[in-house]
Amino acid sequence: MNLKKLPLLNLKRNPGRTLALVLLTAVLSFSIFGGTVVVSSLRRGLGSLTERLGADIIVVPSQAQSKVSFQDIFLQGTVGAFYMSRENLTRTLEVEGVEKAAAQVFLASLKADCCSIRIQVIGIDPETDFVIRPWLEKSGSRGLKDMDVVVGTKVGAEVGETLRIYEERCHVAGKLAPTGTGLDSAVYCNMSTMKKLLSAAEAKGISHKVSSDDEDVVSAIYVKVKEGYDIGKVNSAIQGHTRKASAIRTRSMITDVSSSLLAISRVILGLIGAIWGMGFLLLFLAFAMIARERQQEFALLRVLGSTKKALKGLIRKEAFLCCLSGGFVGIGLACLLVFPFQTLIEMSLSLPYLIPEPSGLFLIALGALGASVASGFASSAFAAWRLSQADPGRLLRQG
Amino acid sequence: MKNKKTAVLMSMILILSLVAAFGLRSFMAPCIHEDGSFGSCHWAGEALFGLSLLMAGQAILGLFLARGRREFFLCIFCDAILGVCLPGLLIRLCTMATMRCQSIMKPGVWVLMILMGGFSLTGFFLPGSSQGKERKGKT
Structure with missing residues (x-):
């Protein structure tokens, strides 16, 4: 054998x-x-998450800490919205040590055509944004035109398809790479598209906390601090200089x-x-x-x-x-x-x-x-x- | 002995198909909306429920009709492939990956169908599965 x-x-x-x-x-x-x-x-x-945040400080309305937490939107994809005056963006830019600041507008409770799903729509200003834009470029999308949207990886729409939000047909211009955060379930558009979506929602009799005529509101301000400046001190300065807003150090969020x-x-x-x-x-x-x-x-x-x-x-x-x-x-x-x-x-x-x-x-x-x-x-x-x-x-x- | 092995595999398939059928009506059921309406994922769930019952039926027949067991294994394997393709590929599910149909129903069905496909393929290639036919040829 x-x-x-x-x-x-x-x-x-x-x-x-x-x-x-x-x-x-x-x-x-x-x-x-x-x-x-x-x-x-x-x-x-x-x-x-650390890479995606891309900012040193995030300024959110004080209510964001008590209502739908900003952290929940960011980490768990909870759909929510909160607003503060756009004046806070100007005030933030005035603070010494702030290199750049970009505003985002969140829109909650919008329902897509399929399965009555609530989608978190985030309006960005492609000119000033430094948080989402690098990821958009990585995904190969050529910027956000009017009625263009870029979707997170968990949104079941592919590039070139049409996503209907409040009967408004949005062209999917790009799909972001997975981040493992709640932002994978969000849809990004420019401010002009956001206004049209708001008008469409209002035409259907659905009121939002922010109206399409109301251009002086933002939901979050992402701040990049100049090199050599102490982020903690800049954070405190922003906190004191803005109204009804809280400045959160991204590092503390990451530590949590x-x-x-x-x-x-x-x-x-x-x-x-x-x-x-x-x-x-x-x-x-x-x-x-x-x-x-x-x-x-x-x-x-x-x-x-x-x-x-x-x-x-x-x-x-x-x-x-x-x-x-x-x-x-x-x-x-x-x-x-x-x-x-x-x-x-x-x-x-x-x-x-x-x-x-x-x-x-x-x-x-x-x-x-x-x-x-x-x-x-x-x-x-x-x-x-x-x-x-x-x-x-x-x-x-x-x- | 070999016939016993195929019977065990067929029983495993029967149990898994019943788990799938029961699950699609309970813990794996597709999205339910507050207003009572339903999307395409509901129909994917219905189709999968029907397919699971069909597979359970084939497994019962395969258990009792030992002669055609090999053919039943092949049928179940084809059903399992269909079961994998149904949610998402042949019938669209909800838009968001976080929804119940995408996060529970689809992966749950995939796991059960892959296991059933694996068992049926093993059964098909086991020499004992064609024993009935060989016996028939000898007589």
């Missing part, structure tokens, strides 16, 4: 035992791969998100550790029991001329085959849950969530597979050593 084929034949001969080992390793790789992907996605989401992320990451990593520890212990016990059960089989192989090294190799190969297939099964199952349900996970966590790039995912999968195989090897090492040390003559005499 070819000894090279023996591990595979052994596994085939005992399908129940093989299935149990494969499932046990599948649990290990499932927890490692699934947990690591979730933690990495949260970290990438935070990175994306970061601490929530850290807490969730710790829980997930703790769970991975616990599952891995239990799985490893179970694998160790399983291999120890298998070794005890197969003592005579191995004694016979020793009598037939197999070396101790060959027997150790036989157990290791069996462990390798079980752990490799279990690793693939676990990763496959984790893929089936983590990727299709990513929106649901993001909504449940209420944190920025952005799945890593394919190359990153490949590395995580490789790591999970390696960890599963390594744990299989480690847990079978004791069994292999014990079997190779046993006296074959004594074992066969015992019957």
Whole structure:
């Protein structure tokens, strides 16, 4: 008999035992791969949020802190609107240390034609905007003309299609790359389009807090501080210089998100550790029991001329085959849950969530597979050593 | 023994198709609007519900008619492909990815259909699935 084929034949001969080992390793790789992907996605989401904010300070109306929180709009995609006087933009620009400031107007409760969905429409001034424009350029859109909109990645409209908002046909000029934040569910347009949408809504008898004639309101002012100036001091100056508005340092917003992320990451990593520890212990016990059960089989192989090294190799190969297939099964199952349900996970966590790039995912999968195989090897090492040390003559005499 | 394996696979498909049918009427049901109206996702849900029942029926027939089990596996595999294509590709769902039909119904159906497709493909290639025919040929 070819000894090279023996591990595979052994596994085939005992399908129940093989299935149990494969499932046990599948649990290990499932927890490692699934947990690591979730933690990495949260970290990438935070990175994306930091990059996307693009401003040092955000000025919002004081009511934005108590009503629909600005943070909720930004992180969770909650549809909301709040307004303050445009005069605050001029006042902000007057503050020493402010390099540039751009205003945005939020519009809530607009219903698209499909499924009565509420969409957050954000009006920007393409001339002065420095927050959204770089992302628009990255997405390949050639600016925002009248009745053009750029949609977030979670809005199910493709470039070139028409999005009907209040019976107004808006041309989708671009689709932004995913950010993992609530802004993925927003629609961006210029101020002129925003006015038309407001008029259309008013014509339908739906009143908004801001009317199309009212041009002196804004929802948020994004501020970039000049280099060399202390952001904290500029923030305080803006706070004192503007009316009925709060200046929020983006860093504090990110710190809030970061601490929530850290807490969730710790829980997930703790769970991975616990599952891995239990799985490893179970694998160790399983291999120890298998070794005890197969003592005579191995004694016979020793009598037939197999070396101790060959027997150790036989157990290791069996462990390798079980752990490799279990690793693939676990990763496959984790893929089936983590990727299709990513929106649901993001909504449940209420944190920025952005799945890593394919190359990153490949590395995580490789790591999970390696960890599963390594744990299989480690847990079978004791069994292999014990079997190779046993006296074959004594074992066969015992019957 | 091999026939037993295909029976186990067929039972798994039966359970998953029933979970899909039940889920589409409960925890995976598409978006429900306040005013009672519904969008195209409702029809996607109805089509998927019908498809799930069809797959459950095929799985029951496959369990009892061991001779044609291989053909039933093939039918279920084709149904599973249709099930994956139905939400979003053949029948449009709601605009926003955050809506129930996009975030729960579509991924839920995908997972169940992929699992059923995997089981049916395994069953199709298992030698035991054509055992009935072989037996028929011998007699």
